Amino acid sequence: MKIAVLKEQNAGEGRVAATPETVKKFIALGASVAVETGAGALAAISDAQFGDAGAAVGDRAATVAGADILLGVQGPDPASITGAAPGAWVVASLSPFAERARVDAYAAAGFEALAMEFMPRITRAQSMDILSSQANLAGYKAVLDAAAEYGRAFPMMMTAAxxxxxxxxxxxxxxxxxxxxxxxxxxxxxQVSATDVRAATKEQIMSLGAKPIFVENVKGIEGEGTGGYATEMSAEYQAAQAELVSSHIAKQDIVITTALIPGRPAPRLISDAQIATMRPGSVIVDLAVESGGNVEGSVAGEVVEVHGVRIVGHRNVASRLSADASALFARNLFNFLSTFWDKDAGKPVLDEEIGTAVRLTQGGKVVHERLLG
Known part of the structure; x- marks a missing residue:
């Protein structure tokens, strides 16, 4: 069983899908590991460190040749992995809706594509959940990015002046x-306040010492949406929320938006008119900018100024903490594969629940229900 770790090709992607720690663990399971030259360079992991962990380090052709499992952070170009074993697994964040043509190409090439972002949000899969591990870092980095753009201090300071x-x-x-x-x-x-369409989050907000800002007297989501995400709300709720947010946002110095709906454009949370009510020098960080944006006027990959307010739209925010993001992502992948490792077969064998959830292609066809029809 050969596992190949690929160097990321997308611009701005600094993460890597394995670390020396996980390489050693894969080898302990009985696998051999090959790592593409320079794969960890942007995550502060040298080729020598991978080599010391027991991996073979070489160019892409040598890394891919005969590989049974191909690990990536983002989905590799199917044409660049043609030397892999027949039916090889491609395990990465595959963006199935945005990159449907690539998914079709995996099927045509005979690869079994496993989309890690489709991991079900169930208790036994928590350690495999790349969305949670990367979102955790993105939420942290969003605050630091806001602080960097904000021309004032965060804490209250009492000085002689x-x-x-x-x-x-x-x-x-x-x-x-x-x-x-x-x-x-x-x-x-x-001083922190927060809002969400899910009523169940009110207690979570308060437990962290923040003030919950919620629409009253209009029914929201009492629990979680599918897979722990929010779903689209009624027009009545959206109108009530917009009115509440408009009055609250005008008093804020920094706003961070994080709302996503899987498979759909990000919901619009802040309008140009609402931005105009904020005082000059305020900052908005749009973590959903790559999915269409929560904020009117946000631009993916740029920091723009609208009505004197700086709108931060960095791409791939987790990758801006590439070393830690790689460590967590790599552990997610190892936890996934090792959980299903069959010692007798010398390879992972997925069960029906998780296998069906993450498998996009098999036997030359696209098989995931969300991509059919």
Missing amino acids: GTVSAARVFIMGVGVAGLQAIATARRLGA
Whole structure:
């Protein structure tokens, strides 16, 4: 069983799908590991470190040749992995909806494509959940990015020259990224408030010492949406939320938006008119910018200024912490494959529940129900 670790080809991607730690663990299971030259360079992992861990380090052709499992952070170009074993697994974040043509190409080439972002949010799969591990870091980094753009201090400071007021930070969307953003902003001394369409998050917000901002007297989502995500709300709720947010956002110094709906464009949370009510020098960080954006006027990969407000739209925020993001991502992949490792077969054998959830292609066909029809 040969496992290949690929160097990422996408611009701005600094992560790598394995670390020396996980290489050693794969070898302990009985696998051989090959790592493409320079795969870990942007995550502060040298080729020598991979070699010391027991991996064979070489160019892409040598790395891919005969590989049974191909590990990546983002899905590799199918044409670049043609030397892999027949039916090889491609295990990565595959963006099935945005990159449907690539999924079809995996099927045509006979690869079994496993989309790690489709991992079900169930208890036994928590250690395999790349979305949660990467969102955690993105929420943290979003606050630091906001602090870097904000021209004032976060905590209240009482000095002989006078008092500096604490920054007011508003988090919109209280999933994994939002919760980490709340915790980070609180640690930096800000006054933090947060909102979400899921009523169940109110207690989570309060447990972190932040103020919940929720629509009253209009029914929201009492529990979680599918897979732990929010779902689209009624027009009545959206109108009530927009009115509430408009009055609250005008008083905020920093707003961080994190709302995503899998397979659909990100919901619009902040309009141009609402931005205009914020005071000059305020900052908005749009963590959903690559999915269409929660904020009107946000631009993927850029920091723009609208009505005197700086709107931060960095791409691939987790990758801006590439060393830690790689360590967590690599552990997610190892936890996934090792959980299903069959010692007698010398390879992982997926069960029906998780296999059906993550498998996009098999036997030359696209098989995932969300991609059919």
